[in-house]
Amino acid sequence: MIEIRSLNKRIKNNIIFENLNFDLAPGKIYGIIGKNGTGKTTLLKLLSGLEEDDQKQTMKLFPDQYSPIGVHLENPKLYPYLSGKQNISFFTSDLAEFYYEPDILINKFQLETFVDKKVKTYSLGTKQKISLIMAILMSRKLLLLDEPTNGLDxxxxxxxxxxxxxxxxxxxxxxxxxxxxxxxxxxxxxxxMTIKKGSLETVNL
Incomplete structure (x- = not known):
């Protein structure tokens, strides 16, 4: 079980999260829904350690030296003058094992004709696929995905x-x-779940 406790975050004068507590169970897939600006991306950045909370602390969900978290954020940042395959290798070359081999994911997303070309020539959808592959390869316990289907057919x-x-x-x-x-x-x-008044509320559809 991944436990998040007493998470607080303000952006300027807006309360995004206030004393937020929630648990994430192994093998479960959670959807966080809501309009732009409600704090969805901020939550993922906090969980991944890419952003600090109001106490200037970076969340440490796992005690391992290598934090086993894969992260994909909207509008992925890739090295434009490297190929897709070089980007994947750069970010994952120090990992000992994967749930999927890189070439299998490349084939599943039908990227064989693109991975050796420079990222600067890619469409949004192709960049999205490369970023998703990297996030999947880097994840061991937790995978965080921000608007992952943008640009995908x-x-x-x-x-x-x-x-x-x-x-x-x-x-x-x-x-x-x-x-x-x-x-x-x-x-x-x-x-x-949706973000309301600094908390996460379960949604029944």
Whole structure:
């Protein structure tokens, strides 16, 4: 069980999270829904350690020297003058093992003709796929995905869903997904939450 306790975050004068407490269970897929600006991306940044809370502390969810968290944020930042394959290798080369081999994910997302080209030539959807592959490869216990289906065609969305279901069901990976279009991914979610008044509230659809 991943336990988050007493999380507080303000941006300027706006309370995003106030004494937030919640648990994330192994093998569960959580959907965080809501409009832009409600704090969905901020939550993922806090969970991943990319952003500090109001006490200037970085959240440390795992005691391991290498934090086993994969993160994909909206509008992925990749090295534009490296190829997709070089980007993947740069961020994952120090990992000893994966739930999926990189080439298998490349094939599943039909990127064989793109991975050796420079990222600066990629469409949004292709950049999105490379970023998702990197996040999946880096995850051991927790996978955080911010608007992951942006720019993906329907076939790629279905591929993405099947990969996540296998990761959760066969490997017990905990997955948190933010989205503004809950219906596209609703079938995946074990629990759906929205951010209201500094807290997370369960949504029944």
């Amino acid at each position: 329907e076939e790629s969305v279905q591929t993405f869903k099947s990969i996540l279901l296998r990761l959760s069901q066969e490997h017990g990976l905990t997955i948190v997904i933010t989205t503004h279009d809950v219906h596209e991914l609703e079938v995946l979610f074990d629990e759906i």
